[in-house]
Amino acid sequence: MPAETASVTGWGRTAPSVARLIRPRTYEEAVAAVRECGARGGIPRGLGRAYGDAAQNAGGAVFDMTGLDRVHAIDADGGTVLCGAGVSLHRLMEVLLPLGWFVPVTPGTRYVTVGGAIGADIHGKNHHGSGSFSRHVLALELLTADGTVQTVRPGTDLFDATAGGMGLTGVILTATLQLQPVQTSLMSVDTERAADLDDLMARLTAGDDRYRYSVAWIDLLARGAATGRAVLTRGDHAPLDALPAGSRARRDPLAFRPGRLPAAPRHLPGGLLTRRSVGAFNELWYRRAPRLRRDELQSIAAFFHPLDGVPHWNRIYGRGGFVQYQFVVEYGQEDALRRIVDRIAARRCPSFLAVLKRFGDADPGWLSFPRPGWTLALDVPAALPGLGAFLDELDERVAAAGGRVYLAKDSRLRPELLAAMYPRLDDFRALRAELDPRGVFVSDLARRLSL
């Protein structure tokens, strides 16, 4: 099977490490890859959208799972699909939308694999009602450290360790998903502006129950009275009768043809994203948003995945790369959230496209990130002076408020804080010690945080 030695990073392009990239195309090859991965172990990798070092394994093996890209079976009546772990959500949308089904959860990019979606237990704009991705997994096949394949179903310890387990319990080979029925491939979207953080939180709290999907883009560079100003976009799949009669969309309501612009150039210099340029971008983004607009029809790509339109958009940060920081604090900790937003605004972090969202019930995965509360995600250039110490300070505030940071985005958390943030960490470690005593599955993230 194809193998090469390569320098591997996450989407944030920080902390590269070198590994043997192995691309199994069959289950037999996957089993062989795990059996032969050597003293420094291996870790499965999908499309590399985790921001930090979750899918890196210095000196060892990285299993590129995108070779297992078959959609095996679709139940078009019951709305389930059985597919290989390397199938992307983009591919699933291409296949499923014409049949009137949609993926149960999609993050801000379609270019993640099903295996990665379970390993990071990703969430989307519908978390407040639908929960994380793993809640919609009916079963999965897991290749464990002893080289055997077992079927894992929800409600078992192994499932709960694997959902959000960052690939450290084994290699997911296939998954069966419960899908979401849709009448059209368009979204019906309400947009509104919030003048500041309190206004934003009030609007989200009051209105989220009415929408399947909800998220707010927040301007973290706005200061003073405008601190936390935001644009809310909320909506649901448009029903067929919402499409204008006689329109092209009405004739082909389940069409899925997302466009893509040319990729970002390979060698952009660092330092393009400054306070000034990002501030101007944020100002424009806020001003061009309508104060209030209802029932606008948007494509799936425009509503869920605006950044997918520019392939390799992560290159705009230059070779220094960037850090994404995402945390959640529980409801009732709004003061902590306010203080953190104030600190970020005061620090003038050049962060564009920061998002704030309300989570629903916690998910069963032991290391799953979501819990009921407010989650904020922001991108910051890694070269920003003093950023490390600043994020450490935010970690302390998050932990003190009983919150946590998201492992799929992390590239810098102080390991000592992890146990407080993830109370089931000891269970996870114990299960791994039993399931994988030789430590076959290991990643740079696992080494850094002693997972």
Next chain:
Amino acid sequence: MKDAFGLPQSLLVLGGTSEIALATARRLVARRTRTVWLAGRPSPALDEAARELRAHGADVRTVAFDALDPDTHEEVLGKVFAEGDIDLVLLAFGVLGDQAHDEREPSAAVRVARTNYIGAVSAGLVAARALQTQGHGSLVVLSSVAGERARRANFIYGSSKAGLDAFAQGLGDALQGTGVHVMVVRPGFVRTRMTAGLPEAPLATTPEAVATAIELGLRRRSETVWVPGVLRLVMSALRHVPRGVFRRLPV
């Protein structure tokens, strides 16, 4: 593992009593470093350095290491790497010698060369191989501006650092694509025990300033770091000064 900002969790110092190395270690321990190995000749100073870093919260171990005995490097460093990954190796040992004395006493001059150059070649190669097996890590080599152009006043030391500097640059190129990062640090005159009593050169700096520059270089994955940074310009000018003039410069 290093984090997104290049901060290491484990550190191996070769030359465990070096003031620059200890200033760097203190700085890194205050951020992410939890495991520190201090390699050096067993001495009260080495134990004292370990005690001090422990007080800062690190898990510190000392290991007997002699730059002048290259035959033992493989074994000594092998044991350290066998205990777990090392994210950062700081090659910090070196002696200044006494130029006037060493010119009269060639065996003493050879000792400077053997420590600063031959010892570093040996330890550098051993550490590089171990880092390469890990697939990650940085090797930071303390060179000196003295190696940039030989000066009448300290050409024995300077030539040993020139050799070390060239070696480290080549090693960095050889390790491209292996996940291992080699950074050459060229401080100017640093106020330490080693330079105590010597007339201070212009642009003199401190171990703490060198430590700060090293932390920044790790974050940027720099290949060369000058301390202070302006020395890069100064030295590139001095390099082109005619010999007859350079010889008479009061530096």
